[in-house]
Amino acid sequence: MMMELDILLKSVSVVRVEGDTARNITGINMDSRLVQPGDLFVAVKGTQADGHAYIGKAIEKGAVAVVCEAWPEVQAEGVTYVQVKDSESAVGRLSTVFYGDPTSKLQLVGVTGTNGKTTIATLLYNMFRVFGYKCGLCSTVCNYIDDEAVPTEHTTPDPITLNRLLGRMADEGCKYAFMEVSSHAVAQHRIAGLKFAGGIFTNLTRDHLDYHKTFENYRDAKKAFFDGLPKGAFAVTNVDDRNGMIMVQNTKAVVNTYSLRAVADFKAKVLEESFEGMCLDVNGKEVSVPFIGRFNVSNLLAVYAAAVCMGRGAEDVLVALSTLRPVNGRFETIRSREGVTAIVDYAHTPDALVNVLSTVNEILKRRGEVITVCGAGGNRDKGKRPIMAQEAVKNSDRVIITSDNPRFEEPQEIINDMLAGLDKEQMRKVISIVDRKEAIRTACMMARPGDVVLVAGKGHEDYQEVKGVKHHFDDHEVIKGVFGI
Ligand SMILES: CC(=O)N[C@H]1[C@@H](OP(=O)(O)OP(=O)(O)OC[C@H]2O[C@@H](n3ccc(=O)[nH]c3=O)[C@H](O)[C@@H]2O)O[C@H](CO)[C@@H](O)[C@@H]1O[C@H](C)C(=O)N[C@@H](C)C(=O)N[C@H](CCC(=O)O)C(=O)O
Ligand SMILES: Nc1ncnc2c1ncn2[C@@H]1O[C@H](COP(=O)(O)OP(=O)(O)OP(=O)(O)O)[C@@H](O)[C@H]1O
Numbered sequence: 001m002m003m004e005l006d007i008l009l010k011s012v013s014v015v016r017v018e019g020d021t022a023r024n025i026t027g028i029n030m031d032s033r034l035v036q037p038g039d040l041f042v043a044v045k046g047t048q049a050d051g052h053a054y055i056g057k058a059i060e061k062g063a064v065a066v067v068c069e070a071w072p073e074v075q076a077e078g079v080t081y082v083q084v085k086d087s088e089s090a091v092g093r094l095s096t097v098f099y100g101d102p103t104s105k106l107q108l109v110g111v112t113g114t115n116g117k118t119t120i121a122t123l124l125y126n127m128f129r130v131f132g133y134k135c136g137l138c139s140t141v142c143n144y145i146d147d148e149a150v151p152t153e154h155t156t157p158d159p160i161t162l163n164r165l166l167g168r169m170a171d172e173g174c175k176y177a178f179m180e181v182s183s184h185a186v187a188q189h190r191i192a193g194l195k196f197a198g199g200i201f202t203n204l205t206r207d208h209l210d211y212h213k214t215f216e217n218y219r220d221a222k223k224a225f226f227d228g229l230p231k232g233a234f235a236v237t238n239v240d241d242r243n244g245m246i247m248v249q250n251t252k253a254v255v256n257t258y259s260l261r262a263v264a265d266f267k268a269k270v271l272e273e274s275f276e277g278m279c280l281d282v283n284g285k286e287v288s289v290p291f292i293g294r295f296n297v298s299n300l301l302a303v304y305a306a307a308v309c310m311g312r313g314a315e316d317v318l319v320a321l322s323t324l325r326p327v328n329g330r331f332e333t334i335r336s337r338e339g340v341t342a343i344v345d346y347a348h349t350p351d352a353l354v355n356v357l358s359t360v361n362e363i364l365k366r367r368g369e370v371i372t373v374c375g376a377g378g379n380r381d382k383g384k385r386p387i388m389a390q391e392a393v394k395n396s397d398r399v400i401i402t403s404d405n406p407r408f409e410e411p412q413e414i415i416n417d418m419l420a421g422l423d424k425e426q427m428r429k430v431i432s433i434v435d436r437k438e439a440i441r442t443a444c445m446m447a448r449p450g451d452v453v454l455v456a457g458k459g460h461e462d463y464q465e466v467k468g469v470k471h472h473f474d475d476h477e478v479i480k481g482v483f484g485i
C-alpha cells in the first residue's frame with residue numbers, strides 16, 4: 001500500500017510543515033515499536049507516555065515523515081515534519097484516508113453505552129448476515145471481516161487497526177459494519193474521521209471511573225459520539241435510561257426511541273419467560289427468542305429498531321430476530337445431570353450483576369438457591385468493587401468472592417476491596433477463595449438440584465491475565481469439568 005503524503009494531509013488542519021510532502025507513505029503508525037521503513041509516524045500524547053519522545057526511535061526504524069503536536073527541537077535530515085493541532089484525532093483522519101475511506105463504501109453502525117454493546121453489535125451482524133449481506137463486526141469478543149475471525153485486544157481498536165479492518169471489510173464487499181464504541185475510544189478519538197450511518201445508545205451506569213474520573217465525563221464521552229453523527233444518520237436511544245434523551249440532545253441524526261416502559265417509537269414487553277427463553281410482544285407482534293432477562297429485551301429491541309431504521313421491513317426483522325442465539329458468555333446456561341443450572345455471564349459492573357441476578361431470581365421464584373461466584377478486574381475502576389460485592393450479596397443466597405483478571409494487582413487486595421463493601425451480617429453469606437477454579441468448583445459442589453450457580457465477570461474470556469501473562473482459563477470449561485459433562 002502506498003499514498004502520497006499530500007493527499008493524506010488534506011484530511012487534517014496543518015499548522016506547520018517542513019520537508020517534502022509529495023513523497024509516498026507506505027504505512028501509518030502511532031507506536032514507534034511497530035514502525036516499518038517508509039511509514040508515517042504520528043506522535044500522540046498518551047496516558048502513560050508521550051509519543052513525541054519516540055520520534056527519534058521511529059525515524060531510526062525508518063519513518064520518513066512525522067505528524068506531531070509539538071514542534072521537535074531537532075529535525076532529522078530527509079524526514080518530513082508536519083505539525084497539527086490535535087495529533088490524537090489526526091491519527092483517525094489520516095488512517096481513514098490511507099485505508100481508502102471505508103465508511104464511504106459501507107454503512108457503519110456504532111453501539112455505545114455501559115452494557116449491551118457486544119450483544120447488540122453481534123446480533124445486528126448476525127441478523128444482516130441472515131438477510132444475505134456480507135458484514136463486518138468490531139467487538140470485545142472478536143472482530144469479523146465477513147466470516148473471517150480477527151482476534152482483538154480491545155472493545156474498540158486503536159484508529160489505525162480499526163481503519164485497516166474497515167478497509168478490509170470494504171474490500172471484501174461488506175455492505176454493513178457494526179462496531180462497539182467504547183467511552184475510551186470516543187475520548188481518545190479512535191473513531192475520528194469515520195462516517196457513521198447510525199448510532200445506538202444502550203444505557204449508562206457506573207464503570208471506568210478510573211479513566212474518566214467523574215460520571216459526568218463518562219456520560220459526556222458517550223454523548224460526544226451522538227454529537228458527531230452526521231445529518232441523515234439515525235440515532236436509536238433507550239429512553240428507559242435516564243441519560244437516554246441527554247445522549248441525543250445535540251445530535252444532527254434522526255432520533256428514534258425505544259422503551260419497555262414508556263411511550264416510544266419502538267416498544268416491547270415480556271409475555272412469558274423461562275430459563276429456555278422468552279416470548280415477547282414487539283410493537284404489537286409476538287415473537288419467541290432463546291434469550292433471558294429484561295435487559296436482553298432491551299438489547300433485542302435496540303436491534304429491531306436499528307434494523308428498521310436501516311430500511312428493513314418490520315416483519316422480516318421479527319422473523320430474523322427469532323433465529324438469533326445468545327452471544328458467547330452472555331447469560332449462557334449449563335445444566336448438570338443432577339439439575340443444577342450454572343450460568344456464565346460477562347457481568348463486570350454493579351448494574352450488570354443486578355440485572356443478571358434479578359433475572360435469575362425472577363425465573364427461579366425461590367424454588368432454589370442462587371450461589372454467585374464473582375470478582376473484579378485489576379487495574380480497573382476500584383470504586384465499583386465494594387458495590388459489586390454488595391449487589392452480589394443482596395441478590396444471592398451465597399456468594400464466593402474470587403479473582404477475575406488481577407493484571408498487575410494483588411488478587412487478595414482486590415478481594416479485600418470488594419469485602420470492604422459488606423457489613424457483618426452480609427459477610428455471613430460470603431466466603432472468599434482466591435483461586436477462581438477452586439471457587440467455581442466449591443460453588444458447584446454446594447449447589448443442590450434446582451439451585452443456580454452464577455459465574456460472573458469473564459464471559460467469553462478464555463484466559464486469566466496475571467502480571468501481563470494470559471493463562472488459559474475458561475469458566476465454561478471449569479463448570480463442565482465439575483459437572484462431568
Ligand atoms: C488507558 C487507555 O485507554 N490506553 C490506550 C491508549 O494508550 P495510552 O494513551 O496509555 O498510550 P501511552 O502508553 O501513554 O503512549 C502514548 C503514545 O506513545 C506511543 N509509544 C509508547 C511507547 C513506545 O515505546 N513508543 C511509542 O510510540 C504509544 O503507541 C502511544 O501512541 O491508546 C492505545 C492506542 O489506542 C491503547 O492501546 C491503550 O489501551 C490500553 C492498552 C488499555 O488497556 N485500554 C483499555 C482501558 C481500553 O481502551 N478499554 C476500552 C473499553 C473496555 C470495555 O469496557 O469494553 C476498549 O475500547 O477496549
Ligand atoms: N442492556 C443491558 N443492560 C444491563 N446489563 C446488560 C445489558 N446487556 C447486557 N448486560 C449485562 O452486561 C454484560 C456484558 O454485556 P455485553 O458484553 O453485551 O456489554 P458490553 O457493553 O459490550 O461490555 P464491555 O464494556 O465489556 O464491552 C452481560 O453479560 C450482562 O450481564
Ligand SMILES: N[C@H](CCC[C@H](N)C(=O)O)C(=O)O
Nearest residue numbers: 348376377380404405457458
Ligand atoms: N473490557 C472491559 C471488561 C473487563 C471484564 C473483566 N473480566 C475484567 O477483567 O475486569 C475492561 O477492560 O474493563
Ligand SMILES: [Mg+2]
Nearest residue numbers: 117118140155
Ligand atoms: Mg463489549
